[in-house]
Amino acid sequence: MKAGGQTSSGGKGGGSGLTPNISSLLCYVCAPITSVIFLLIEKENKDVKFHAWQGTLFGVAIILLNIVLNILGLMLGSLADFLGALILSFLIPVIWLIVVVLWIVCLVKAYQGEQWKIPVIGDMAAKKAGV
Incomplete structure (x- = not known):
């Protein structure tokens, strides 16, 4: 468990073959496009799934x-x-x-392995990702 109640499952990325922090960061780069791609290929890592959902919702x-x-x-x-x-x-x-500013914070926190939640959107993403 990280500071502020945020969790990190660590380990290797799932279907992408990338480390979780890189996969999580990429979810925000061209959101919602890249985040939808990670929703399709990532089945195991809950951190990446969280950032993929949050990136999708943020992009929309x-x-x-x-x-x-x-x-x-x-x-x-x-x-x-x-x-x-x-x-x-x-x-x-x-x-x-x-x-x-929200986008930059998401990029930095995703790279650091934190599940930082955007107000309102973050809770929906956590629910969808199962965290």
Whole structure:
């Protein structure tokens, strides 16, 4: 058991032939594509399965967030609501900065062998991975 109640099963990676920390890191590199690949090939290592599920959910959440922000931008742009557009123009970069920071933390923690959970998404990933 790692600090903060996080577990690591260690050992060799399953179907990929890579070490678990490399497999876990790769789950986030081009999420959700790489994470889905690891969901298909990894059957044994619970750490890799956790990161594959979390990477998949995180990648899908990023895609959905992008769609929502684009729709909001179009709506505010077409309504010519100056204040709304101004607020959104400051809010969108902050949101993407948070996403990038979360992504970097996931990469680092996965490489370190930790099962760091993104709020909300992490619990769903742990349940799906059986950890």
